Amino acid sequence: DQQVKQNSPSLSVQEGRISILNCDYTNSMFDYFLWYKKYPAEGPTFLISISSIKDKNEDGRFTVFLNKSAKHLSLHIVPSQPGDSAVYFCAAPLPSGGYQKVTFGTGTKLQVIP
C-alpha cells in the first residue's frame, strides 16, 4: 500500500544548482507532509514539513511545495551543496497518527557533485 510514492530513486545535481525532489500521494485526507533526510549509517533526520492548508513552506535553502489538486509535493534545495548528498524521504501521517506515526516513501538518493 504505497500511499506516498517517490518515483525517482536517484538524482544528480551540480553544486550551486537547484535540486528538486518529487513525491506523489494517494490519500487526499493527509493533514500534512514531512521530509526527512538520511545519511549512510545514520537514522532519518527531520528536515521540513508542510500543512495541507498551505501550498508552500520555506526554511532557508529548503522549500516544500504542495499541489493538492495533483496530489504532489516537491522539495527544492537552492543552492545545492555537497553536504546535501543523502537519501530524502517524504512522509505522511498514518491514520490516527501525528507527526510521529508516519508512512514513508521509498526515498530519493541525491548526489550533489562539486
Place this chain on the structure above:
Amino acid sequence: EPEVTQTPSHQVTQMGQEVILRCVPISNHLYFYWYRQILGQKVEFLVSFYNNEISEKSEIFDDQFSVERPDGSNFTLKIRSTKLEDSAMYFCASSADNSPLHFGNGTRLTVT
C-alpha cells in the same frame, strides 16, 4: 544536541533465536517508537509506546515482537524467535508531544 542512541549497531543471530535491540531515547521525550527498513524497501512503522504501554502497533508487529521500558532510560524491542525475513535495519525514535521524530542510527539485524 541530545540524541537517540541504539545498541548494538549490528546484530547477527541464528533463525529461531531471541534478540533484544536496545535504545536510549532523548531524556525529556515521552513518546517512543520502533521503525524498520528492510534492505531496498521503505522505512515502516512498527510500534509506538507512551506512558508505559503500547499506544499503537502495525500489522507487522505480531506476537513475536514486544517492547519494554525496563527503567527510566532504556527502551527495548524483543523479537522472540527470529525469522530470516526479520533481517532489517531497526530504528528507534523518540519525540516530545506533537513534534517530529528523532531517530537513532539504527541496529542492523542479520538473521542467518
